[in-house]
Amino acid sequence: MTMQALVQVLASGLLTGLIYGLVAVGLSLIFGLMDVVNFAHGEFLMLAMYATFGLVMVSGLDPVVLMPLVAALMFVLGGTVYVGVVRFAMRARANQGMVQIFATFGLATLLQGVAQYLFTPDYRSLSNSWLGGKTLDLGGIFLPWPQIFGALVSLAAFGGLFLLMTRTDFGRALEATREDQGAVALVGIDCNRVFALGWGLGAALVGLAGAVLAVFYYIHPGVGGAFALIAYVTVALGGFGSVFGALAAGLIVGLVEAATALILPPSLKSVGVYALYLLVVLVRPQGLFGRL
Amino acid sequence: MAGTTITAAPTGSLPLDESARRFTAKRRRSLYVGAVVFAALAALPYAIRDVYLQNVLVLTLLYAALSQSWNILGGYCGQISLGHALYFGIGAYATSILFVNYGITPWAGLGLGAVIAALVALAIGWPCFRLGGHYFSIATIVIAEAGLLLVQNWDFVGGAMGVQWPFNPDAWATLQFAQDKVPYVHLALGLFVATWLVTYGVAESRWGYGWRAVKDDPAAAQSLGVEVFRSKMAAAAISAFFTAIGGGLYAAYVSYIDPESVMSFRFSLLFALPAVLGGVGTLWGALVGAVILIPITEISRSYLGGTGSGIDLIFYGALVMIVSLARPEGVLSLFKRTRKARNAEI
Amino acid sequence: MSANTSGPILRVDDVTLAFGGLVANRDVTLDVARGEILGLIGPNGAGKSTLFNLISGVYRPNRGRILFEGADITRLPPAERCRRGIARTFQVPRSFDSMNVLENVTVGALARHPTAAAARRAALETLERVELTHRTEAVAGELTPPEKRRLEVARALATGPSLLLLDEVLTGLTPSEAKAGVGLIRRVAEAGVTVIMVEHVMEVVMPLVDRAVVLHLGSVLAQGLPAELVRDDAVITAYLGERHRAA
Numbered sequence: 011m012t013m014q015a016l017v018q019v020l021a022s023g024l025l026t027g028l029i030y031g032l033v034a035v036g037l038s039l040i041f042g043l044m045d046v047v048n049f050a051h052g053e054f055l056m057l058a059m060y061a062t063f064g065l066v067m068v069s070g071l072d073p074v075v076l077m078p079l080v081a082a083l084m085f086v087l088g089g090t091v092y093v094g095v096v097r098f099a100m101r102a103r104a105n106q107g108m109v110q111i112f113a114t115f116g117l118a119t120l121l122q123g124v125a126q127y128l129f130t131p132d133y134r135s136l137s138n139s140w141l142g143g144k145t146l147d148l149g150g151i152f153l154p155w156p157q158i159f160g161a162l163v164s165l166a167a168f169g170g171l172f173l174l175m176t177r178t179d180f181g182r183a184l185e186a187t188r189e190d191q192g193a194v195a196l197v198g199i200d201c202n203r204v205f206a207l208g209w210g211l212g213a214a215l216v217g218l219a220g221a222v223l224a225v226f227y228y229i230h231p232g233v234g235g236a237f238a239l240i241a242y243v244t245v246a247l248g249g250f251g252s253v254f255g256a257l258a259a260g261l262i263v264g265l266v267e268a269a270t271a272l273i274l275p276p277s278l279k280s281v282g283v284y285a286l287y288l289l290v291v292l293v294r295p296q297g298l299f300g301r302l
Numbered sequence: 303m304a305g306t307t308i309t310a311a312p313t314g315s316l317p318l319d320e321s322a323r324r325f326t327a328k329r330r331r332s333l334y335v336g337a338v339v340f341a342a343l344a345a346l347p348y349a350i351r352d353v354y355l356q357n358v359l360v361l362t363l364l365y366a367a368l369s370q371s372w373n374i375l376g377g378y379c380g381q382i383s384l385g386h387a388l389y390f391g392i393g394a395y396a397t398s399i400l401f402v403n404y405g406i407t408p409w410a411g412l413g414l415g416a417v418i419a420a421l422v423a424l425a426i427g428w429p430c431f432r433l434g435g436h437y438f439s440i441a442t443i444v445i446a447e448a449g450l451l452l453v454q455n456w457d458f459v460g461g462a463m464g465v466q467w468p469f470n471p472d473a474w475a476t477l478q479f480a481q482d483k484v485p486y487v488h489l490a491l492g493l494f495v496a497t498w499l500v501t502y503g504v505a506e507s508r509w510g511y512g513w514r515a516v517k518d519d520p521a522a523a524q525s526l527g528v529e530v531f532r533s534k535m536a537a538a539a540i541s542a543f544f545t546a547i548g549g550g551l552y553a554a555y556v557s558y559i560d561p562e563s564v565m566s567f568r569f570s571l572l573f574a575l576p577a578v579l580g581g582v583g584t585l586w587g588a589l590v591g592a593v594i595l596i597p598i599t600e601i602s603r604s605y606l607g608g609t610g611s612g613i614d615l616i617f618y619g620a621l622v623m624i625v626s627l628a629r630p631e632g633v634l635s636l637f638k639r640t641r642k643a644r645n646a647e648i
Numbered sequence: 649m650s651a652n653t654s655g656p657i658l659r660v661d662d663v664t665l666a667f668g669g670l671v672a673n674r675d676v677t678l679d680v681a682r683g684e685i686l687g688l689i690g691p692n693g694a695g696k697s698t699l700f701n702l703i704s705g706v707y708r709p710n711r712g713r714i715l716f717e718g719a720d721i722t723r724l725p726p727a728e729r730c731r732r733g734i735a736r737t738f739q740v741p742r743s744f745d746s747m748n749v750l751e752n753v754t755v756g757a758l759a760r761h762p763t764a765a766a767a768r769r770a771a772l773e774t775l776e777r778v779e780l781t782h783r784t785e786a787v788a789g790e791l792t793p794p795e796k797r798r799l800e801v802a803r804a805l806a807t808g809p810s811l812l813l814l815d816e817v818l819t820g821l822t823p824s825e826a827k828a829g830v831g832l833i834r835r836v837a838e839a840g841v842t843v844i845m846v847e848h849v850m851e852v853v854m855p856l857v858d859r860a861v862v863l864h865l866g867s868v869l870a871q872g873l874p875a876e877l878v879r880d881d882a883v884i885t886a887y888l889g890e891r892h893r894a895a
Contacts (some may be wrong), residue, residue, distance in 0.1 A: 041436070047436050047439075047440075095623065095627070098627045099626075099627060102627075102630035103630065104630045104631045104746070105578070105582055105630050105631065105632075106630070107382060107435065107436075108376075108382060108574075108578050108582060108626075108630075109626050109627065109630045111382070111384075111439075111571075112571075112574075112575065112578050112579075112622055112623075112626040113622075113623050113626045113627050115571055115622065116618075116619045116620065116621070116622030116623030116624075116626060117619065117623055118619070119615050119618055119619030119622065120615065120616050120618075120619025120620050120623065121619070122612070122615050122619070123612040123613065123614070123615025123616035123617070123618070123619055124612065124616060125612070126610065126611065126612025126615060127611050127612040127613060127616065130610065131610050131612075231612070235567070239443070239444075239447055239567070242440050242443060242444070243440075243444055245440075246436075246437060246440045246441075246444075250436060250437070275455065277451070277454065277455055278451060278452075278455055280447075280448075280451060281448060281451055281452070284444050284445075284447065284448040284451075285448070287444055288429075288441065288444065288445070291433065291437060291441060292429045292430075292432075295432060295433050295434070295437055296437075297437075318769075318772045318773065318776065318781075321750065321772055321781075321784055321785075322768070322769065322772065325768065506764055507764050508758050508763075508764055508767075510764075511751065511754055511755045511758055511764065511767075512755070512758070514744060514746065514747055514751070514755075515744050515747075515755045517746070518743075518744035518745055518746055518747065519742045519743075519744055519745075521706065521738075521742060522738065522742040522743075522744065522803075523744075523755065524705075524725070524726040524727045524730075525704055525705075525706075525726050525730060525735070525736050525738075525804075526730055526735070526755050526756045526758075526759060526803060526804070526807055527727050527730035527731050527756075527758070527759030527760075527807055528727060528755065528758075529727050530727070583746065
């Protein structure tokens with residue numbers, strides 16, 4: 011293998027990895043906040059892709075411009091899902107773990123149905139973005155612009171998230187609620203409000219990821235499944251609840267996937283990721299950056 | 303009840319014998335109820351001659367059996383596996399490959415698949431049972447998904463194309479019945495009865511008590527002499543064993559399998575769902591859940607899903623969501639509640 | 649299991665356990681005589697519950713040994729220690745909340761009965777012993793806190809222990825409930841079971857125990873007869889002093 015090929019693999023792996031981190035971070039955030047695994051996370055992503063698609067169709071604007079609007083819509087959706095579904099799942103006195111799994115799984119199926127109803131099961135793609143189909147040529151290393159853009163959005167999102175968590179009252183409330191719900195209630199922070207905002211934030215982040223992916227990936231009602239699995243692996247690898255674990259694990263997953271594709275047939279590219287995940291979790295059950 | 307100090311309970315041997323007697327009577331009553339329900343289910347396909355409804359019945363009983371198998375590990379032992387599609391796939395593939403490639407009767411395939419699945423469950427459990435809560439569930443998803451990928455790329459078992467069973471005349475030896483679905487109803491029912499009997503027997507045995515203790519509080523369980531790790535391993539092996547038999551029967555029933563149609567993640571959730579809806583860790587939860595869920599799924603799919611409009615998915619998703627939110631303890635708990643309320647009124 | 653009946657039933661030999669930089673137990677050495685009721689007292693954070701966890705096998709010490717009936721059990725898992733005759737309760741009751749009272753106790757009884765039927769019968773007898781028969785079929789999750797403590801004691805007793813570790817079983821009870829609890833512990837001890845009890849409230853424990861060990865900051869501060877300890881200056885400063893400040 012030439013040096014150039016290796017650099018190519020590394021570079022594409024890094025770009026993909028940053029996008030995976032962005033796909034996963036919302037899931038990790040919500041889990042860290044309230045110990046809930048959202049089994050509709052992939053469908054959130056799918057909806058964000060369709061939202062981008064739909065808005066482009068209606069407005070004729072470039073998907074890049076519409077990205078903030080998609081994130082905002084997803085924020086509202088996330089908050090609504092908390093208030094309308096998850097809040098009730100949290101109240102279950104028996105089998106809470108299973109209620110959470112199946113309430114969000116039911117939601118996932120319902121959202122798939124909604125997408126199929128509105129957009130049919132056909133595969134769609136956006137071809138009219140100014141990013142579409144363009145590649146950057148760095149001395150023989152080819153990097154597609156949509157992926158570069160996605161990676162930049164991811165970095166910006168993680169930077170913003172870092173500022174939000176450390177510099178704002180909301181971020182501190184979020185952190186405090188993660189530490190100790192009971193104490194937080196005592197100092198007068200409304201947990202339900204923090205949770206709803208947390209779900210909004212988590213959904214907005216996966217919304218950004220969806221808007222990014224919509225530019226270069228096929229859009230269909232089942233698209234969430236594949237990404238959801240990567241998100242679970244990423245979150246478990248980085249450590250449930252660890253926001254920056256998600257970023258690091260996303261990068262690792264992207265790189266390992268790219269490296270596996272060199273050795274094994276492309277259809278087996280995820281096997282390397284799964285194997286790595288299992289190895290890590292067996293040695294460090296809490297993941298790379300998780301707390302037990 | 304708070305602060306009750308009237309602990310001068312009736313002494314003497316009466317409550318002891320009374321409790322023992324009531325316990326035995328309750329156990330015997332469960333068996334009678336089981337016998338009646340199973341006899342009725344065995345007779346049902348003769349009353350329903352409609353092939354479509356017979357198909358619904360086969361699927362309902364098969365899902366009941368699969369969910370009862372899942373329930374042993376997930377409901378009784380509290381280890382929420384979301385990777386049972388792997389064991390289902392092992393059963394389906396073992397049965398199909400032995401029969402299609404080597405002409406060996408599916409009955410042997412059922413047994414071989416079950417044993418392989420149990421061994422795989424032990425191999426997976428050995429490292430994974432050290433993981434707690436969500437980490438365990440996610441690990442099972444990933445392992446099953448890795449299995450799916452491997453099967454898709456394994457030419458010997460047909461790769462992504464799958465395995466087509468050859469056309470055979472109806473016979474019990476080949477488990478092929480093209481003319482009539484009644485034998486399949488009885489096969490699925492037989493598997494459910496087997497899982498029910500295992501659950502019935504084990505629930506009140508050393509293992510059953512150990513499993514429920516592990517589910518509720520592993521730390522307390524081990525302080526009372528329960529071998530937590532071994533309990534989980536036993537539950538996983540039994541659970542995988544019966545799930546694989548279900549996979550083999552399913553393959554014989556549909557005569558064609560491919561990786562997506564027997565091993566995708568959806569199935570892992572679908573196996574758990576009836577037990578969760580009916581009541582996890584109960585004797586009848588899986589059947590009650592399947593009886594509610596599967597006919598609704600099938601009928602809504604036929605009448606709403608044909609157009610691909612997605613309405614069947616909306617309906618199904620909403621149903622799952624609402625039932626799990628409204629009844630965390632499962633539908634069966636409704637009856638318990640009313641019985642308790644009735645007793646209170648008397 | 650009636651190995652050398654002459655020596656102490658339990659010997660904690662120079663045991664140290666640290667979590668990261670925090671030393672929970674330092675150089676703890678103590679003997680427990682067969683048949684005695686030993687009080688393990690000390691302020692919050694003194695390392696009492698950690699010592700229980702070391703004896704019952706939840707933790708393994710960084711250094712030192714634990715001998716039970718003369719045999720080294722330092723590396724044995726909790727379930728094996730239970731089978732050898734060590735039973736315990738937890739500071740925060742850990743009942744099996746989806747199971748009823750009888751089933752809870754049956755789990756314990758299975759430690760020494762081969763079949764479930766025999767275990768169930770033994771469990772019923774144990775419930776009579778702790779006067780909980782009127783709640784046999786109640787779901788454990790629905791018990792009152794004092795009932796839950798009683799259930800924990802029953803569950804531990806059902807394993808047929810020769811050494812019983814009671815972690816704050818009298819805490820939070822009304823005076824009359826505490827009195828009933830004290831009676832139960834006395835009866836258990838009279839039946840030949842050695843008892844170690846952690847208790848925070850000295851006034852309750854002192855009249856009950858034969859001997860007491862005071863832990864402070866993870867180490868043994870003093871041990872002896874209750875009457876001597878309550879006059880010990882070091883104990884008063886470390887323990888009563890703190891309580892008086894808190895009061």
